[in-house]
Amino acid sequence: MVTRSPSQARFLTKIQRNYPDNVLRNASDSAVALCSTSANLVYARHSMNFQLILEEIVATLRPQLGQEGAVANYIPALARVSTNQFGIALRTVDGHEAAAGDAFTPFSIQSISKLFALSIGMRLMGEELWDRIGREPSGNPFNSLVQLENEQGVPRNPFINAGAIAVTDRLVSHCEGKIEMLAQLSSVCNEAVHYNPEVAASEAATGYRNVALANFMKSFGKIDNDVATVLDVYFHHCAIEMNCLQLARAAGYLCRDGAHPYLADRQVVTERQARRINSLMLTCGTYDAAGEFAFLIGLPCKSGVGGGIVAVVPDKLTLCVWSPALDSTGNSLLGRKALELFVARTGLSVF
């Protein structure tokens, strides 16, 4: 007799509802896609070989490497990264994995860390976290100052720089921010992860806008701790290095209702919190391109200027794609194209 925790049982019921014949749980690299017709909803079985799909995406996009976009050169340590790289990896709810291209090359996770900082903040503080941080898309670049003045130092959402600095301030009040982040990430991706000290130092040396954002919020009484301390933690979070597969694993709790990707009986966040994080990723996770991402891809996504994008297919899988050349909104150009191809090829989208 298998014993299951309430969260595991809830999760299993949900999966069985979505997949009546349990194909996803039983077949190694197959999945079931929920298809709709104009008349009614039907469950259609597609045999999906995810490894093959990822390899096809790499083959399609590799010829476009280095043609368009630019690396984030406002952080000197990132300006040296070769644009000639592309990786993609995924992990399904039942732990099957696929990886292609440069999926094992470590890169700077940058703003993808905002996703994990938010998760830690929600776990530690619950609703209280929202006293000083909004939940609306900003419609402005990720490092913009303009809205803060009108909105009395309350950032629009936790995924722009001002919002993540505000989250980091709350973390500094509740825990050892740097240590907690590494502990959390190492736990959810099942191996040790590290900061790149050179990238952290490079950010600190040139992070004038972040210094301005933090001081501006402090002037409104919205930052409790010493600004330099908060920014030191924030810069270190951005400077964590991981590869595509590690990130696909680490974000796994977001496609399994908050349940830890590796540890039975352990929630990373609650089911409701996981749903809310996914909602914020969809509406705010790619800055002022969030509308375009929702329109073209329709998945909760979180990007970073290192060129990584994490995407969630709720109840099914988490995906990470990486290519360093960015578009004008700071999102990976080929990363976005890869996600478009993945959704077109698999039909896996929340819509």
Ligand SMILES: NC(=O)CC[C@H](N)C(=O)O
């Ligand atoms: N969008 C990003 O990835 C921005 C993160 C970067 N470290 C910054 O603070 O500007």
